[in-house]
Amino acid sequence: MLYPELDTPCVVIDEAKVDANIEAFQRYCDLHGIQVRPHIKTHKLPYLAQKQLDVGAKGITCQKIGEAKVFADAGFDDILISYNIVGAAKLERLRALAARVRSPAVVADSAAVLDGLSAAFADSGLSLDVLVECDTGAGRCGVQSPEQAAELAARVQQLPGLRLRGLMTYPAAYNEARVQQWFSEATALCEARGIELEVFSSGGTPSMWHAHEAPVVNEYRIGTYVYQDRSQVAAGACGEDDCALAVLTTVISVPAPGRVIVDAGSKALTSDLLGQDGYGQVVGYPAARVRSLSEEHGILDFGACASLPVVGDRLLIVPNHACPVSNLFDEVHFCRDGKLSHSRQVDARGKVR
Amino acid sequence: MLYPELDTPCVVIDEAKVDANIEAFQRYCDLHGIQVRPHIKTHKLPYLAQKQLDVGAKGITCQKIGEAKVFADAGFDDILISYNIVGAAKLERLRALAARVRSPAVVADSAAVLDGLSAAFADSGLSLDVLVECDTGAGRCGVQSPEQAAELAARVQQLPGLRLRGLMTYPAAYNEARVQQWFSEATALCEARGIELEVFSSGGTPSMWHAHEAPVVNEYRIGTYVYQDRSQVAAGACGEDDCALAVLTTVISVPAPGRVIVDAGSKALTSDLLGQDGYGQVVGYPAARVRSLSEEHGILDFGACASLPVVGDRLLIVPNHACPVSNLFDEVHFCRDGKLSHSRQVDARGKVR
Structure with a gap:
């Protein structure tokens, strides 16, 4: 199971990718x-x-x-x-x-x-x-x-x-x-x-x-x-592997063939489309589509996928837009090599004024 | 000025409308x-x-x-x-x-x-x-x-x-x-x-x-x-006057004819469209359109309006979808007859798990 110490939905950040993203652009600008x-x-x-x-x-x-x-x-x-x-x-x-x-x-x-x-x-x-x-x-x-x-x-x-x-x-x-x-x-x-x-x-x-x-x-x-995100991959700013932030989510229902319901909805992924098809990219399932979101449910279409997750499985979803996702969570979790390393309060979350 | 005691963006709730909404549906169900x-x-x-x-x-x-x-x-x-x-x-x-x-x-x-x-x-x-x-x-x-x-x-x-x-x-x-x-x-x-x-x-x-x-x-x-909201007006569940929740926002720029920028973006109104044209309804300006949102900016089109607000003016915007707006603010403000009555912490905000 992915990140067994964490309950879902939550934000998981690959710190090695963050470090690489920060350094690569700084080097470019220094140049x-x-x-x-x-x-x-x-x-x-x-x-x-x-x-x-x-x-x-x-x-x-x-x-x-x-x-x-x-x-x-x-x-x-x-x-x-x-x-x-x-x-x-x-x-x-x-x-x-x-x-x-x-x-x-x-x-x-x-x-x-x-x-x-x-x-x-x-x-x-x-x-x-x-x-x-x-x-x-x-x-x-x-x-x-x-x-x-x-x-x-x-x-x-x-x-x-x-x-x-x-x-x-x-x-x-x-x-x-x-x-x-x-x-x-x-x-x-x-x-x-x-x-x-x-x-x-x-x-x-x-x-x-x-x-x-x-x-x-x-x-x-x-x-x-x-962090990069799915819309930046589409814009050509980065590759899929550069996306450091994902929402960790649990499959709570597979009620019909190919229909997978997860516990990350618009209150985890936001409704931002930014020109993308669907509301995020499921890691490891390139053909899966995050078809629609209600507030606490993500409705995923796995119809084009060779394999299907089952209730209780965990998925990582890279959001279309990372920034407003940070704003929805009180804390985020940093990991290295697929293991949790430390958690942080999002200090400036919700500072709307 | 609307609600001079409040800084923007913030959520303002007309408590008389809330009371009426709660009571009307309870009466219907009792019946x-x-x-x-x-x-x-x-x-x-x-x-x-x-x-x-x-x-x-x-x-x-x-x-x-x-x-x-x-x-x-x-x-x-x-x-x-x-x-x-x-x-x-x-x-x-x-x-x-x-x-x-x-x-x-x-x-x-x-x-x-x-x-x-x-x-x-x-x-x-x-x-x-x-x-x-x-x-x-x-x-x-x-x-x-x-x-x-x-x-x-x-x-x-x-x-x-x-x-x-x-x-x-x-x-x-x-x-x-x-x-x-x-x-x-x-x-x-x-x-x-x-x-x-x-x-x-x-x-x-x-x-x-x-x-x-x-x-x-x-x-x-x-x-x-x-609270009701703009999408419920469209669905026929209520009238515009029943909408109890609005985002209070300040005009921060009128950079070009008809283009009005306010300090409520997707982190205040959310990107939820729910089939609507634009991201909310500006109270008192039926022809104004909330054309697009970035995270902290609302870009409004007043081109079809007879009058134009100026920098510093305040507007109320009824969101397309009230529920995720509640989830973005640490507190909300109740008012009666256009006057602030009391403020409340949104106790269950961000309880994503």
């Missing part, structure tokens, strides 16, 4: 002169962020102040919150965080966000680093043109309490040429205004091995690469 | 002689389960032993775990739970599951109630025919430590005629063997108001009805 700033949203574990720093990462990226606080408590002092911080409660918490962290930074994509940040930091005696977020094609946050980026960069420089650091984008995958052009144009417009930029931050796991194709980029924010 | 056994998977709160019992519910339904334990700790003593319990660790925990609960019950859909239960309870001095789970068309767990149901019922009676109570199904929605026929056939086959059944348990919110169309059913397990 190309890119600083790595791992995004902790994937693992939410100071334990793994420390490994990332130990091999050479510059600092960490968080999405939420609550996440950043967990990591500040654990001693991390170079933290970028890659998110527009809006509203009095969050600004107060950000200021409290910034007072304890050597290098606090955020992003902003509008005058409204900048004005709020400046109002919170102007008389604080603290300085907050700001990167202007640029929408280079992903269609989420970010200023819409290099002109707007230069405009906002100028505003950062004028506002008390803030220090302009550079530009940031969360790009569409495989869009390095566009990032290169966009950042270069914005840089030229800034230079024409006498504004200097130091940091050009891009990110994303899907096209991680193409980061060097946007040579202007000198910092890369990356989360999923630490 | 039709059906016992209500609410499924706590939706709210995970003893506070609301007590309300359900106070108006007449018979007991509660849980999916996981860990959930049942939270409710046993809170004094609930009539608990059905509507799940196949498989594996030594879970059987031991089930036995410990059964020792503290007046009326512990589970379901089973195979000899393998039954044999495990009996082995755990045979010499325990305890008796475990068992319902045979029947697949009446939903295609998840359950025996596949009335013949198999009778067969398994006979086995329950032969096994020490177990007490046969009846039949259970989680049916496809609007399938009451099939449930009626299926249960009736199984009952006749049981009677022919001298086996008496007491409980005929069905459930599900989508066709909740049609429960009486399967008159054989004398117990109804129901979860979502307490």
Whole structure:
């Protein structure tokens, strides 16, 4: 039986694969002169962020102040919150965080966000680093043109309490040429205004091995690469064997030919499809399909498989998307060579604010 | 500003709507002689389960032993775990739970599951109630025919430590005629063997108001009805005004015409589509579309709306599926007449085992 010490469903992480994933990308970035700033949203574990720093990462990226606080408590002092911080409660918490962290930074994509940040930091005696977020094609946050980026960069420089650091984008995958052009144009417009930029931050796991194709980029924010997952295999970021995180699950019913029900549903695997067929990949059964999920049941189709598990058997399922799976479990279990080595609380789980 | 005391994203629950939802279905079931056994998977709160019992519910339904334990700790003593319990660790925990609960019950859909239960309870001095789970068309767990149901019922009676109570199904929605026929056939086959059944348990919110169309059913397990949600409006179970749970979120960016970014992503709303267009309904903006979610960002399309929110504005979003949203937040906030009344820890959140 797989991992007899563990009850299911639970998250099992192959630590040797994690170590290899972290090291391989750091080596790639070292080669190309890119600083790595791992995004902790994937693992939410100071334990793994420390490994990332130990091999050479510059600092960490968080999405939420609550996440950043967990990591500040654990001693991390170079933290970028890659998110527009809006509203009095969050600004107060950000200021409290910034007072304890050597290098606090955020992003902003509008005058409204900048004005709020400046109002919170102007008389604080603290300085907050700001990167202007640029929408280079992903269609989420970010200023819409290099002109707007230069405009906002100028505003950062004028506002008390803030220090302009550079530009940031969360790009569409495989869009390095566009990032290169966009950042270069914005840089030229800034230079024409006498504004200097130091940091050009891009990110994303899907096209991680193409980061060097946007040579202007000198910092890369990356989360999923630490565990990898089924959607990253499909994106070409890794092979199946690089996937370090899986959900360990028990077969609870085989009610009809080929239909296998497991105790991992959407509250273990999430409903994220990310363009995949089915909700995960069953390890060792390439033809099995995770057909549908209800909250506590996974409905698997083994019709195309030569052999069928029975009630009580355990399966490992690699999720489509590893990051939100981490967020569903209070603890995760690390293993080496198929044996449990240690368990960890997911310290920053559920830090939604 | 909506709920100025709360930071976003967070879950806001209109308690008057909850009370009305609970009472309306209880009244309907009283009228039709059906016992209500609410499924706590939706709210995970003893506070609301007590309300359900106070108006007449018979007991509660849980999916996981860990959930049942939270409710046993809170004094609930009539608990059905509507799940196949498989594996030594879970059987031991089930036995410990059964020792503290007046009326512990589970379901089973195979000899393998039954044999495990009996082995755990045979010499325990305890008796475990068992319902045979029947697949009446939903295609998840359950025996596949009335013949198999009778067969398994006979086995329950032969096994020490177990007490046969009846039949259970989680049916496809609007399938009451099939449930009626299926249960009736199984009952006749049981009677022919001298086996008496007491409980005929069905459930599900989508066709909740049609429960009486399967008159054989004398117990109804129901979860979502307490909050309702967007998919239940679509299913005809309720109106938009009955939806009691919403995610309160802040606009963090309006980077392009009609594109509104909020701080509620898939870690607040989940990726559950349940056949809906978009990931939720923005209250007060019927033409707004929750186009896509990343983990911490909701990307909303306001292109068809007459007015546009600005950065810092707050919106309420009714999720497609309320149950997994409860599972993402450590606490929820109850309100009355648009004002915060009290907050509660989600006691059974994350009890995945």
